[in-house]
Amino acid sequence: MNFQLSEEQQMLADSAKRFVRDNSDVEKHRQNKKLMPLDAATWQQFADLGWLAVPFEEEHGGLGMGQLETMVLLEALGEGLIMAPYIATVVLGGGFLRQASAAQQAETIPALLEGKLQVAFAAEEYERVFTLENTAMAAEVQGTDVVLNGIKSCVMNGDQADLLVVLARTGGQPGDQDGLSLFLVDANAPGVERVAHRTVDGRQGAEIRFNQVKVSEAARIGELNGGYAIARDVLHEGLLALSAESVGSLSVLLNETVEYSKTRNQFGMPIGKFQVLQFRMADMFIAMEQTRSLLLAATLKTVEGHDDAAKAVHAMKAQLGRAGRKIAQEAIQIHGGMGMTDELGVGHYVKRVTGVDGLFGNADVHLMAMARSA
The missing domain is CATH 1.10.540.10 (Acyl-CoA dehydrogenase/oxidase, N-terminal domain)
Known part of the structure; x- marks a missing residue:
C-alpha cells in the first residue's frame, strides 16, 4: 500500500x-x-x-x-x-x-x-458517560416548533460560537438511539445562556443552558427522531480529526524528549546514554508509531466506507488515550522537574493530550464501544 x-x-x-x-x-x-x-x-x-x-x-x-x-x-x-x-x-x-x-x-x-x-456541537451532558445515545436533554415538539430545555457541558468553542448544533431527545429514553434529533440554534437566541470556562489544556469552552428555547422546524437537520446516524458519522470525523491533531502533538513530545536526553548531563554523560532511558524512549516510539498507523487505518477505512470503519474509529480513540498517557508520562519523567513547568513546551503538550482523551468519551468508553461492535 x-x-x-x-x-x-x-x-x-x-x-x-x-x-x-x-x-x-x-x-x-x-x-x-x-x-x-x-x-x-x-x-x-x-x-x-x-x-x-x-x-x-x-x-x-x-x-x-x-x-x-x-x-x-x-x-x-x-x-x-x-x-x-x-x-x-x-x-x-x-x-x-x-x-x-x-x-x-x-x-x-x-x-x-x-x-x-x-459553530459548536452541543452534545455532552453532566452526570452521564458520554455516548450519543445517552443524551437526555429534552426537545418538546409543539406544532411546527420545538422547545429545548436542559444543559450541555464542555461545549468546544461554545463561548465563541455564533451557531450551535444541538443534539436533543424528541422521543425515547436515554440509552435509545431512536428519538434523537439535531437542531441549528442561534447562540444568542432568547433562553440561551453561556457560561464560558477554560479547559485543562488552556482552550476555551462553555456550559450552555437552554431555558424554553424555541426553534422552528426549518432549523432541524435531518428527520425528526433521525439524528443519531448523522451525529454518529459526523462525530467519527471529529474523533479522527482530534486524533490527527494529537498525533502531531505526541510526535513533538517524543522528539523533544529524545533531544533533551542528548543534552542533559548526569554523572558526567548525557542521560540518553543510560540504557534504561533508551528502553523507555524506545517504548515511546513504538506507542507513537502504533498510534499513527491506527490513525491512518481508521481514516482510510472511513474514507473507503469499510463495514468496520466505526470499530476502527473507536479503536483509534482508545489507543490515543492509552498511548497518549504513556508518551506524556514518560516525557515528564525523563525531563524531570522541568517537564512540569510552563517554561518548556512539554507540559503544554501533555495538557493538550490529556484534554483530548476526555473529549467525547475517554479511552475506556471507546474500548467498550469497540468491543460492542465486534
Missing part, C-alpha cells in the same frame, strides 16, 4: 508547518491564563489560506478534499498547539452543515468559509 502523500497533500502539510513555525512558541502557550476572544486575524488567515474550505465540496465553494487532507492539516497544526477552533467549526460544525437542507447550507456555509461564522 502506498502511504506517500500526494503533491496536493504535501503542499497542504508544508503550508501548515510554515504557519506553525511562524506562529507557535512556548510564550504564546504561557499567555493562556484567562478567557480571551477569538484571534480574528489568525482565523482570517486560515480562511485566506483556504484551510476552512478543505472538507467542503466544490459546489459549496470548498476545495473538494476530504478526511485524508484534514488529517494531514491537523497533524501539522497539532505540532504547534495552534489555538484555533478548526475542529469545532470546520470539522464538526461543517460536517453537520453538509448534512443540512439546501436553504440552511446557503445561509451558513459561505459565511463559514469566509471566516465569519463560528
Whole structure:
C-alpha cells in the first residue's frame, strides 16, 4: 500500500508547518491564563489560506478534499498547539452543515468559509458517560416548533460560537438511539445562556443552558427522531480529526524528549546514554508509531466506507488515550522537574493530550464501544 502523500497533500502539510513555525512558541502557550476572544486575524488567515474550505465540496465553494487532507492539516497544526477552533467549526460544525437542507447550507456555509461564522456541537451532558445515545436533554415538539430545555457541558468553542448544533431527545429514553434529533440554534437566541470556562489544556469552552428555547422546524437537520446516524458519522470525523491533531502533538513530545536526553548531563554523560532511558524512549516510539498507523487505518477505512470503519474509529480513540498517557508520562519523567513547568513546551503538550482523551468519551468508553461492535 502506498502511504506517500500526494503533491496536493504535501503542499497542504508544508503550508501548515510554515504557519506553525511562524506562529507557535512556548510564550504564546504561557499567555493562556484567562478567557480571551477569538484571534480574528489568525482565523482570517486560515480562511485566506483556504484551510476552512478543505472538507467542503466544490459546489459549496470548498476545495473538494476530504478526511485524508484534514488529517494531514491537523497533524501539522497539532505540532504547534495552534489555538484555533478548526475542529469545532470546520470539522464538526461543517460536517453537520453538509448534512443540512439546501436553504440552511446557503445561509451558513459561505459565511463559514469566509471566516465569519463560528459553530459548536452541543452534545455532552453532566452526570452521564458520554455516548450519543445517552443524551437526555429534552426537545418538546409543539406544532411546527420545538422547545429545548436542559444543559450541555464542555461545549468546544461554545463561548465563541455564533451557531450551535444541538443534539436533543424528541422521543425515547436515554440509552435509545431512536428519538434523537439535531437542531441549528442561534447562540444568542432568547433562553440561551453561556457560561464560558477554560479547559485543562488552556482552550476555551462553555456550559450552555437552554431555558424554553424555541426553534422552528426549518432549523432541524435531518428527520425528526433521525439524528443519531448523522451525529454518529459526523462525530467519527471529529474523533479522527482530534486524533490527527494529537498525533502531531505526541510526535513533538517524543522528539523533544529524545533531544533533551542528548543534552542533559548526569554523572558526567548525557542521560540518553543510560540504557534504561533508551528502553523507555524506545517504548515511546513504538506507542507513537502504533498510534499513527491506527490513525491512518481508521481514516482510510472511513474514507473507503469499510463495514468496520466505526470499530476502527473507536479503536483509534482508545489507543490515543492509552498511548497518549504513556508518551506524556514518560516525557515528564525523563525531563524531570522541568517537564512540569510552563517554561518548556512539554507540559503544554501533555495538557493538550490529556484534554483530548476526555473529549467525547475517554479511552475506556471507546474500548467498550469497540468491543460492542465486534
